Amino acid sequence: MPTIDLKSPTTRVAIVAVAVAIVAVLVAAGAVVAAFMALSRVETPSNAAPQPAATGGGVDGASSAAPPPVDGPTEEPSPVQPVPDFELSYEKVSLKIPASRWCSGSVDIDIDGPAIDSGSADFTRVRCAGPDEFEFGEVSVSQDATPKIGPAECMEKLDLAPMREGAQLPIPSLHVGDALCILTNRETAIGLGLPQRIALLEVKGFDDDGTIAVVMTAWNVPD
Incomplete structure (x- = not known):
């Protein structure tokens, strides 16, 4: 080797x-x-260094923050309307309205009492040449009511669905459970030294002799 x-x-x-x-x-x-x-x-990707977030959308990288608000008139909220304060005058007072005595006389219904034939009348029950009916003189009336509503709702009914001034309402058109909103005349009430009242009248029944049973609740109308 x-x-x-x-x-x-x-x-x-x-x-x-x-x-x-x-x-x-x-x-x-x-x-x-x-x-x-x-x-x-x-x-x-997990080893990649984190990249800073973009701060601008422009070419020169300028900030894209929202522009400041422009000074100008702002819309103010509507003020809340106060609810009228109705004072209860009386509640669920039962009355019997007898049939009218034909042309010899009428039956007077006083809301302020409430009373029948007391010498003061806000509306009357009459029967002469025409049908048996309620006659409403200076008071305001609405048939678009229910027994469950309150004074504010009654006032709305009088605004939206009133009967004409001096209206006449035939008694045969009424039924048990019907209700009426009745507002006394303001000037007349002031002249008598009384508050103006809004009343809710509910029909409860009819007797064989023509008497109508009603229940009435009334509130004093605020000034």
Whole structure:
């Protein structure tokens, strides 16, 4: 087996060349590993550095904050309308309104009392040449009522569905459970030293002799 002469110049040159080649291979391998690691960082989202949020939509990166409000007139909310304070005058007073005495006389109904034939009348029950009926003189009346409504609702009914002034209401058109809203005349009430009143009249029944049973509740109308 031949021996290698390490002292020979040729042998030394060969050894150096081999060493350089080995170093070159190691450097190349290191470069490959570094490149692979760098590529892994770029492709992996979790390793990516967080990017600052965009602060502007313009070309120069100006802020896109909303512009300040423009000074001008503002719409104010509508004020809440106060509810009138109706004072209860009397509640569920039962009355019997007898049949009228034909042309010899009428039956007077007083809301302020309330009373029948007391010498003061807000409306009357009459029967002469025509049918048996209620006659409403100066009072305001609405048939569009129910027994359950209160004074404010009664006032609304008088505004929305009133009977004409001096209206006449035939008694045969009334039925048990019907209700009327009746508002006394303000000027007349003041002249008598009385408050104006709003009354709810409910029909409760009819007797064989023509008497009508009613129940009345009234409130004082605020000034």
